[in-house]
Amino acid sequence: MASGAEPVLAVEAIHTAYGLSRVLFGVSFRVAAGECVCLLGRNGVGKTTTMRSIMGLTPPASGRIVWKGRDITGAAPFRVAALGIGFVPEDRRIFGDLTVWENLDVAARRTRPGGFTAERVFELFPALRGLRDRQGGFLSGGEQQMLTVARTLMGNPELLLLDEPSEGLAPLVVHHLREQIGRLKADGLTILLAEQNVDFSLNLADRVYVLEKGRVCYEGTSREFREDESIRQQYLAL
Ligand SMILES: Nc1ncnc2c1ncn2[C@@H]1O[C@H](COP(=O)(O)OP(=O)(O)OP(=O)(O)O)[C@@H](O)[C@H]1O
Ligand SMILES: [Mg+2]
Structure with a gap:
């Protein structure tokens, strides 16, 4: 610093x-x-x-x-x-039976005000846009990690x-x-x-x-x- x-x-x-x-x-x-x-x-x-x-x-x-x-x-x-302060834990806690979109939407419901929307998150993680209707449990490890980060961003940290x-x-x-x-x-x-x-x-x-x-x-x-x-x-x- x-x-x-x-x-x-x-x-x-x-x-x-x-x-x-x-x-x-x-x-x-x-x-x-x-x-x-x-x-x-x-x-x-x-x-x-x-x-x-x-x-x-x-x-x-x-x-x-x-x-x-x-x-x-x-x-x-x-x-x-x-x-x-947003926390992305090491064990990638996403909802396996919710879709990518639903995972993001749930996170947005308990959010503080700010600029992160699902649209902005999809811009940052274009791969997630194509997977928006896929269930979290069927994503690869890398995709799950992306979704975990994306979900935390929805809280506008x-x-x-x-x-x-x-x-x-x-x-x-x-x-x-x-x-x-x-x-x-x-x-x-x-x-x-x-x-x-x-x-x-x-x-x-x-x-x-x-x-x-x-x-x-x-x-x-x-x-x-x-x-x-x-x-x-x-x-x-x-
Ligand atoms: N819930 C817990 N109860 C008791 N001991 C714990 C608990 N969680 C972690 N520890 C112990 O605390 C120490 C530090 O663990 P911590 O998970 O913070 O390390 P870490 O640097 O994150 O390791 P890793 O790279 O494996 O994730 C370890 O000795 C671990 O066994
Ligand atoms: Mg650790």
Whole structure:
């Protein structure tokens, strides 16, 4: 983040646990308006837990989450969404027996005001337009991922949390997805991405934070990260 830029999202030293199992140990990072920031890390380091903490799905035990100057720590998930944070979870929760169109329409019903309509979503994801009458359950993995992102956009978020969007997708599909997310970014959307896929992330992100065992162990621009071979080897085993 350019020094002096006011962050839209500030995560400040959060500690999060599932019952007695402590997962995050003082995670802090910032996201500025219009930025794409990536949380990188291997399996189980706490990427999803960080996103769940922001959304209020697993509120942190201590620390603060500040969204546009407002403390939202522990706010209910629907409130966080209503304040403009959209979450695309890693398990692609679409309605399998509803059509693509119906999935979008359901999402639009609990929306905050804004510019996203099904028409705009179809412009961003042209492949979905041709599938509008197909049931969600019959879509491919890549199409389901697109629909999951599209459905979240229908809620008019200002910040999009994308949890491992590339996971389990074929390389060509990942390539398309990256282009589409890049277009959302060019459109002005602020994005927080959680990923293990370094190449996918570095092509999209302005800055990266590497997580290891529930702590931030590296922070830098994508360019700095790309040039630092030792960080890749140490924390991402590449
Ligand atoms: N509901 C839960 N109850 C108890 N422990 C959990 C729960 N969800 C996750 N954990 C544990 O918390 C730790 C961090 O998990 P998390 O899902 O945040 O990691 P992650 O970085 O998203 O991993 P992945 O890349 O596999 O998605 C792991 O040790 C995991 O086993
Ligand atoms: Mg995860």
